[in-house]
Amino acid sequence: MSIWKYANPLKFMGWTGPIVVPMAVLATVCILTGIIWGFFFTPDDYRMGSSVKIIYIHVPSAMMAINAWAMMLVASLIWLVRRHHVSALAAKAAAPIGVVMTLIALITGAIWGQPMWGTWWAWDPRLTSFLILLLFYIGYMAMWQAIENPDTAADLTSVLCLVGSVFAILSRYAVNFWNQGLHQGASLSLDAEENVADVFWFPLVLTIVGFVLLFIALVLIRTRTEIRARRLFSLNARERMNDA
Amino acid sequence: MIGLLMRDLRLAVRAGGGFGLGLAFFLIVTVLVPFGVGPDTGLLARIAPGILWIGALLACLLSLDRIFQLDFEDGSLDLLATAPVPLEGVVAIKALAHWLTTGLPLTLAAPVLGVLLNLPGPGFIWLLVSLAIGTPALSIIGAFGAALTVGLKRGGLLMSLLVLPLYVPSLIFGTEAARRGAEGLAGGAPLMFAAGITLGSLAILPFAAAAALRINLR
Numbered sequence: 384m385s386i387w388k389y390a391n392p393l394k395f396m397g398w399t400g401p402i403v404v405p406m407a408v409l410a411t412v413c414i415l416t417g418i419i420w421g422f423f424f425t426p427d428d429y430r431m432g433s434s435v436k437i438i439y440i441h442v443p444s445a446m447m448a449i450n451a452w453a454m455m456l457v458a459s460l461i462w463l464v465r466r467h468h469v470s471a472l473a474a475k476a477a478a479p480i481g482v483v484m485t486l487i488a489l490i491t492g493a494i495w496g497q498p499m500w501g502t503w504w505a506w507d508p509r510l511t512s513f514l515i516l517l518l519f520y521i522g523y524m525a526m527w528q529a530i531e532n533p534d535t536a537a538d539l540t541s542v543l544c545l546v547g548s549v550f551a552i553l554s555r556y557a558v559n560f561w562n563q564g565l566h567q568g569a570s571l572s573l574d575a576e577e578n579v580a581d582v583f584w585f586p587l588v589l590t591i592v593g594f595v596l597l598f599i600a601l602v603l604i605r606t607r608t609e610i611r612a613r614r615l616f617s618l619n620a621r622e623r624m625n626d627a
Numbered sequence: 628m629i630g631l632l633m634r635d636l637r638l639a640v641r642a643g644g645g646f647g648l649g650l651a652f653f654l655i656v657t658v659l660v661p662f663g664v665g666p667d668t669g670l671l672a673r674i675a676p677g678i679l680w681i682g683a684l685l686a687c688l689l690s691l692d693r694i695f696q697l698d699f700e701d702g703s704l705d706l707l708a709t710a711p712v713p714l715e716g717v718v719a720i721k722a723l724a725h726w727l728t729t730g731l732p733l734t735l736a737a738p739v740l741g742v743l744l745n746l747p748g749p750g751f752i753w754l755l756v757s758l759a760i761g762t763p764a765l766s767i768i769g770a771f772g773a774a775l776t777v778g779l780k781r782g783g784l785l786m787s788l789l790v791l792p793l794y795v796p797s798l799i800f801g802t803e804a805a806r807r808g809a810e811g812l813a814g815g816a817p818l819m820f821a822a823g824i825t826l827g828s829l830a831i832l833p834f835a836a837a838a839a840l841r842i843n844l845r
Contacts, residue, residue: 515792518792519792522788529779529785535842535843535845542838542839543775543789546771546793546832550792553824557800557820558799560799560817
């Protein structure tokens with residue numbers, strides 16, 4: 384018995400089928416509770432007023448934007464090393480979700496930044512590196528689109544993902560060097576002396592959990608769709624062979 | 628491997644287009660910038676390092692698809708892949724040939740174009756050094772991008788999309804060094820970062836590019 388047996392497409396379909404819907408429901412409950420709690424039952428921040436409440440969408444989506452790329456990196460590595468097709472398809476499935484998370488983070492950040500910093504956009508290190516992350520996501524997805532052979536596409540995008548990760552981290556620190564930031568520091572580090580206050584912390588953690596669950600549910604759904612599409616393709620191919 | 632280098636150099640120089648075209652493109656970009664932002668010499672002097680770096684980067688991008696595309700089409704890349712020379716070495720040599728025919732001429736031409744943009748006196752040597760250190764990274768990163776897209780019909784646009792984000796760190800540190808130099812500050816720190824990125828790329832990317840080539844040749 385090893386964990387790898389779940390990578391068999393049939394097994395994968397079997398065990399993900401029943402948990403997708405409960406997971407999506409749980410994600411919705413977490414996000415809704417967190418947002419309602421955060422929006423209506425927490426006080427306004429004394430400096431930022433009620434605009435602080437966008438944090439319940441901004442922070443989780445920003446975290447998931449990065450975590451989605453990390454998940455793609457792991458999935459690509461597994462594909463390159465162990466050649467599990469489900470892994471490659473999961474990486475493919477995660478990319479569009481990552482793009483949406485990145486966009487949500489950028490847009491909510493702009494909406495938040497407008498009243499707070501007086502500008503929609505600043506060439507701040509965090510903002511800039513998110514924009515670069517968006518470009519990496521777009522390149523990765525374009526690569527999947529461009530190649531017809533699915534195995535070649537999976538291989539090449541995996542290599543791109545590995546190299547892209549290195550350069551994404553490099554860019555992250557390069558832009559730090561390049562410009563000083565407006566963006567506040569990390570709001571949730573374990574080692575920091577100053578974090579967000581507890582009143583904001585609980586609903587925030589709830590929405591983060593919700594976003595994580597939402598991401599997993601979406602990836603599972605999209606991966607299942609990819610597997611079904613692949614099956615359909617091979618069924619069609621067999622049909623054509625029989626006809627010929 | 629030296630034979631391969633000489634062959635690539637000879638092809639680049641004699642086949643026409645690639646060699647002079649990059650330089651001409653660089654010139655045109657540099658000439659267009661004052662039309663876009665106005666002839667104010669103070670402003671031009673301030674943005675000159677960045678403009679020259681971006682111009683060099685785009686000119687470099689222009690000739691990337693030549694690295695593998697022609698060899699892929701006429702089959703010599705298959706021969707190179709089965710040759711006793713490791714494919715990683717082939718990639719490194721081809722990137723070197725690309726740098727010698729693109730990065731090096733661009734580096735040497737940049738100070739001349741710096742005169743057009745009214746680059747301050749101390750900036751010339753910094754610009755030259757930062758380009759000399761930074762452009763090899765552009766070539767090897769570009770070789771990786773070219774290896775990824777070699778099998779595609781119209782890979783050029785996709786390759787730009789893939790390669791340009793990878794150029795960000797080199798661009799940031801290279802322009803930063805040139806800009807600081809032009810303002811009379813010490814640009815040593817960003818220059819060293821740029822050198823680090825170049826060396827790191829040279830160490831890692833030939834392997835990644837060779838892996839991508841093998842996948843494409845399969």
